[in-house]
Amino acid sequence: MSKRAVIVGWAHTRFGKLDDPDVETLIAQVARGALDHAQVGPGEVDAITVGVYNNGLTPQGFEGALVALGEPALRFTPAVHVENACATGTAALYRAMDFIESGRGRIALAVGAEKMTAVPPREVAEALLSGCYRKEEENPYGFAGIFANIAQTYFDRYGDRREELAMIASKNHGNGMHNPYAHVQKAFDVAFCNTVSDKNPIVAGPLRRTDCSMVSDGAAALVVADEETASSMARAIRLRARAHVNDFLPLSRRDPIAFEGPRRAWARALADAGVTLGDLSLVETHDCFTIAEMLEYEAMGLAGPGEGWKVIRDGVTHKDGRLPVNVSGGLKAKGHPLGATGISMHVMAAMQLMGEAGAMQVPNAALAGVFNMGGAAVANYVSILERAK
Template identity: 50%
Template sequence: MARPLVLGWSHTAFGKQPDATLESLIVDAGRGALDDADVAPDQIDLVVVGQFNSGMHPLGFPSSLPLQIDDGLFGVPALRTENACASGSAAVHTGLAHLLAGRARKVLVIGAEKMTGIPASTVGSALLGADYDLAGAESSTGFAGLFAEVAQEYERRHGPGGDTLGAIAAKSHRLGAANPFAQLRKDLGEEFCSTTSEGNPMVAAPLRRTDCSPVSDGAAALVLGLEPTSTRHAPVRVAGWGSANDHLPRARRDPLAFAATELAWNRAMKDAGVTTGDLDLVELHDCFTIAELLMYEVLGLAPRGEGRRALADGVVLPGGALPVNPSGGLKSKGHPVGATGVSQHVSVAMQLTGTFPGVQIEGARMGAVHNMGGLAVANHVTILAADRS
């Protein structure tokens, strides 16, 4: 069977959207993707909704909400995937599996989350539900505290990182400022991101506010299929994909290894028959700046303990060997949990068709998506390529 295609896509703005509901986000993104793909609702064989929720929204059964898009979707099988912050990519991979199994020819995938307008304690408790040790417990710092421990361990093993995390944050803000979908659209500069201040307080040392992705509302959607349909742009080919899970208890994981992340990355690369050097960009899961730093090393852009070199040498910047998160990443674009993985796929698809509305990587022909749930526990990687068919 030929490799699946991403036929069309759509992306809402990310951020605080008081007038939006989970239903309106899903409907807007799903309808936009169908229109972009030139696919009629009655041509869809399966709908997959990626959403974490975990108590952030009272409706725990959203799989049929996409049927509100059009009556032509009545009777279409629909399901929801949940894999913590990797729920969106889990939805994409579920759709791909159905295509490759011959159970569907066109799949509508929607990732969505409504996280604002509820108490911060509710959001924090929901997110901590993705951690084996802290689920159900009280925590003043939540997942920021967990990734702060990772940053502390990184400094213990490899020495002080200087302003590396601040430089990563500044890169994300600079790129996000050009992305109309992004929540945080302001170039803050390295000095601000590297300095503790009233506007940039310490959240969990050494992570400041600018090191942490924001709480967001938003949705993204795409249509998967086997034959081109859109009159607006070329399709994007799914060249390969892979996933891997690590042990849930933190005691069974080296916090700096990201071992299952590396395994998922290698599986996707092998499936696509490419290497990291073949890529023109990557959208990776930078829920916190320390996660992006570690990913430089997982991807082999710098030796272990020397990830800062990938940034200092310009490797991960636009124009470098492998631009990282030209969308601004989770850090600036926002992180509506279930929408994130789908958003990453949409961002790369736009880059490969030259239609990204922010910082476009010129001549991009192949890109990767990396999306993880928990602290590198659930890991999904997809390799996308400009279609040459």
């Protein structure tokens, strides 16, 4: 690769049940917003990548072609749509970076968006199951059913850790209180999260509503440029390292709680960056379900197998802990509009590194990690970000 791509601007909608009628409207908001934030004109954009999962969530496909409808000056700019399950947003970002680093252009726009709340919950669950190996993993509870089985496998092997899952949920909801983009800006204490009730019913297996991320609408976008072009811009966030590791799609082909793909992605990214986990100021990780965050503690190296529960119990990942995790509220509180999630996570990290995270700000944030996962630890992306200027 001849050039290094850096993030030079971003935009982010509120996540939640939004009035915006469709993905097209959401894309238009953040595409223009990100270009304005980067102080880049549409005529300077050499390529566009759009990440939308869709798979039946909306009737409109061919989402790469929607950007120019909101910004007609992008009419003749090459645009593509990418999809990689819940890691669709990071796939879009990495594709835009690959374009820049190949030397084919100077500036690219990466957009992630999803409109999920306009269809009935049963249809959402059905659409999301296309991100699993349906021949073996079809179930009436959607992805909650898959992660419920993962949680039960963990409990059977290492002991019941529902209370620690409740601690993760409570932590992330507390953090989400300070995120103006979050779907849920309400704190829940551990006792509430750990108690089955009318307001916190069982969703599947051992997982309660507070263990599951929200069905959300939303969009986010990033502008990336080569370092030479970025030298005259107001912001520049470098991905010091980035790794993408895939694993088998069927859980039957692997240990479902080993999270070997995430483990390998973290190891590769940290090695390529020349840093250790202890060097990071914060991590934004993929807590689609609280059991996922617990397993990711083990995958990133905060704890050994079967000991991830100790991390939250010891306060390591709280905002004032040794390694703050999901100070944005994570997917749990911020929401999880699938195509937007990976872009959003990188925006949250970039804001921290620029000291522009407001009430979410981690003091003196210098190095951030992002982990975005597609499926049940199938497509695994890790980014190590630092401020370049």
